[in-house]
Amino acid sequence: MYVKKECIAMLLAGGQGSRLYDLTKQIAKPAVSFGGKYKIIDFPLSNCINSGIDTVGVLTQYQPLALNEYVANGAPWDLDRMRGGLTVLPPYQGNKNSEWYKGTANAIYQNINFIKQYNPDYVLILSGDHIYRMDYKLMLEQHKKTGAVCTVATITVPIEEASRFGICNTNFDGSIYEFEEKPKVPKNNQASMGIYIFNTKTLIEYLEADEADENSSNDFGKNIIPNLLHNGEKLYSYKFEGYWKDVGTISSLWEANMDLIGDEPVINLGDQHKRIYSKNTARPPQYIGPKAKVKNSLISEGSRIFGTVENSVLSGGVVVEAGAIVKDSVIMDDVVIKKGAAVYSAIVDADSVIEAGQTVGVENAPKDNITVIASGSIVAN
Amino acid sequence: MAISAAGIIFSSLNNNTHSRLTGDRTVAAIPFACRYRLIDFALSNLVNANISNINIVANYNYRSLLEHIGSGKDWDLARRGGGVKLISPFQTAVNADSKMFTTRMEALKNMKEYISEFKEEFVVMMDSDTVLNIDIADVIKKHEKTGAAITIVTQSLKPGAVMKTPRMMISSVAGRVTDIAMDQAYNERNPEISLNIFVMKTSYLKLLIEEAEAYNLGSLTSFMLKNCKSESYRTYKYSGYVASIYSFNDYYAHSMELVKSEKARDSIFGKKEFPIFTRVHNSAPTAHKSSAVVENSMIADECTIEGTVINSVIFRDVVIEKGAVVKNSVLFHGTHIGKNANLNCIVTDKDVFVTDGVTLSGNDNMPFYINKKAKI
Numbered sequence: 034m035y036v037k038k039e040c041i042a043m044l045l046a047g048g049q050g051s052r053l054y055d056l057t058k059q060i061a062k063p064a065v066s067f068g069g070k071y072k073i074i075d076f077p078l079s080n081c082i083n084s085g086i087d088t089v090g091v092l093t094q095y096q097p098l099a100l101n102e103y104v105a106n107g108a109p110w111d112l113d114r115m116r117g118g119l120t121v122l123p124p125y126q127g128n129k130n131s132e133w134y135k136g137t138a139n140a141i142y143q144n145i146n147f148i149k150q151y152n153p154d155y156v157l158i159l160s161g162d163h164i165y166r167m168d169y170k171l172m173l174e175q176h177k178k179t180g181a182v183c184t185v186a187t188i189t190v191p192i193e194e195a196s197r198f199g200i201c202n203t204n205f206d207g208s209i210y211e212f213e214e215k216p217k218v219p220k221n222n223q224a225s226m227g228i229y230i231f232n233t234k235t236l237i238e239y240l241e242a243d244e245a246d247e248n249s250s251n252d253f254g255k256n257i258i259p260n261l262l263h264n265g266e267k268l269y270s271y272k273f274e275g276y277w278k279d280v281g282t283i284s285s286l287w288e289a290n291m292d293l294i295g296d297e298p299v300i301n302l303g304d305q306h307k308r309i310y311s312k313n314t315a316r317p318p319q320y321i322g323p324k325a326k327v328k329n330s331l332i333s334e335g336s337r338i339f340g341t342v343e344n345s346v347l348s349g350g351v352v353v354e355a356g357a358i359v360k361d362s363v364i365m366d367d368v369v370i371k372k373g374a375a376v377y378s379a380i381v382d383a384d385s386v387i388e389a390g391q392t393v394g395v396e397n398a399p400k401d402n403i404t405v406i407a408s409g410s411i412v413a414n
Numbered sequence: 415m416a417i418s419a420a421g422i423i424f425s426s427l428n429n430n431t432h433s434r435l436t437g438d439r440t441v442a443a444i445p446f447a448c449r450y451r452l453i454d455f456a457l458s459n460l461v462n463a464n465i466s467n468i469n470i471v472a473n474y475n476y477r478s479l480l481e482h483i484g485s486g487k488d489w490d491l492a493r494r495g496g497g498v499k500l501i502s503p504f505q506t507a508v509n510a511d512s513k514m515f516t517t518r519m520e521a522l523k524n525m526k527e528y529i530s531e532f533k534e535e536f537v538v539m540m541d542s543d544t545v546l547n548i549d550i551a552d553v554i555k556k557h558e559k560t561g562a563a564i565t566i567v568t569q570s571l572k573p574g575a576v577m578k579t580p581r582m583m584i585s586s587v588a589g590r591v592t593d594i595a596m597d598q599a600y601n602e603r604n605p606e607i608s609l610n611i612f613v614m615k616t617s618y619l620k621l622l623i624e625e626a627e628a629y630n631l632g633s634l635t636s637f638m639l640k641n642c643k644s645e646s647y648r649t650y651k652y653s654g655y656v657a658s659i660y661s662f663n664d665y666y667a668h669s670m671e672l673v674k675s676e677k678a679r680d681s682i683f684g685k686k687e688f689p690i691f692t693r694v695h696n697s698a699p700t701a702h703k704s705s706a707v708v709e710n711s712m713i714a715d716e717c718t719i720e721g722t723v724i725n726s727v728i729f730r731d732v733v734i735e736k737g738a739v740v741k742n743s744v745l746f747h748g749t750h751i752g753k754n755a756n757l758n759c760i761v762t763d764k765d766v767f768v769t770d771g772v773t774l775s776g777n778d779n780m781p782f783y784i785n786k787k788a789k790i
Contacts, residue, residue: 310696322710323710325709328703330702
């Protein structure tokens, strides 16, 4: 027996994140570590619970092991519920057909039965690729007020970057008259954030039509949204103001981590009103040694610092030995940086060891020249 | 082979000796080492030995303990069968004058019916004011092998050591207990103190309670003293770091030792297969700002440090503003240290607010304690 929910969320977490190279060789992009103790997927999941959405389907596909284990029953986000809660939705074998998720729309289409169980009035579509804090409740309120069948969240991007995004061309009242996926000559700079609220009935209707169309690439941005507009449906944009970052590339992931530090950080994770939840570990407190120098950095539980750490974000259980230097870098769980080693402008993935005296990266490197060390590496002579 | 053992933790036998720290919490709930409560150590020791029927004997002021333990989920003790339970004193129609437990034996007598339902073969009893990370499974294994009636975990002391508080002193010959005494200034060639970890068969515990009732024995010590010549009681010598916290001064001294001694930290936190579990909070990593200077300190999550911190233990969600200097101090959860304030040898309880420019100082052997929520 399922209880009716007003709005449920479907979180697309199958992305490979191929532009993160070594960081996503063995894990899906939403499972990539961020900000010391988080993973990218913590952000949309925490937004859900902070917005009063307690039913979330997480669609996984690429390298799901780490992700499945991480989200498990949803307990860290208070999503382990008797009714609703978090459900992992991998591609499955049916008695007629079985296939991988072909595109974002197809992934949702294959889980229409999951949606129907809760008989929701609205479905919120999310992706697991972005760092942002958003109250989806406000977006839902606008969606109800305008009477739209679909609302697309948008954010203002620099016009010169607009051609990388799906651009919403809107009327004065915020209604969308045109949606252009990665236009060569963008008409404005309101980019789609890949966050949609649909009336359930309309969503299912369009997903079924899209599935029947053999020429479709089964994608929300390329097919579903343009089809809705083509048929004269009422679409509105919801302008989001606040921090939002696509962390799909090494430089943007590094940059987003750097946004967390500084005396007045661009995004403050310590904000207790918009808490980001994550799985918490049983690590001891951090220990800062007698000759350590730690400045302008985030340090997580279980880390032991005897050397110098500057402008960096350190995850749990990291060891920086005496005389070692870590600068402008992101160091993930349980990395050991031995005596006299130096790490500059780098992302060092979990469980790596930088042997004594070794140097990783280039000091003061520009953001498009960040060094990446894959997980479990040993950097030695 | 899984060990079949139940655990009993006594949470508050020495509540009165800590006075200041136990103003509104039981001993077991005293915050320690940045993110723990004293009970976490005994609980984790038992959990790491795969013991999943754990009973915490509570006496008074156990609200914060209840809140800390919750369902036991954070220790993986939220189980359908067993798990963690709080045993509180209770009054019945026929026993309306039941008092608080002052000894282990009183609590055990009170729990007699309950213990009679234990299905586990062994029982491990621990106190919550002894901080250590011991392999309990090994203690049980040795206990089984020697066939002792009771195994007592002990720690050797330096000859001539003087105890500040009365402790159960054990004399043993080749591991066999020959004498037991309660003495404050005990001088012997090979002094051993009891760490108050007792292992015995559940069936023996049942007999023990009955005999104590029959002979009106008020404490476990008196029971063991009566029987140690005729029964086989053995010691298990533990050589790792132990913080026995019986007073506010003990508390401060051991907090400082954790900061200063790598050996102590390693003994408690350095055993990967024996993690110390605690109630987890959703807190952000600690931010060391550009003006921060931190030396030789332990720091929990979600702190903001702009000032100087030396030889200190900093709990969760503490703010230390620019120009402030904190030395040799222990700052509990939510402490706020204003700009240019100066602290030396201070223990602040939860949510203390020290305004800008204030200077506070205690002494190494006379640390200064500041009440919960005080504003200075």
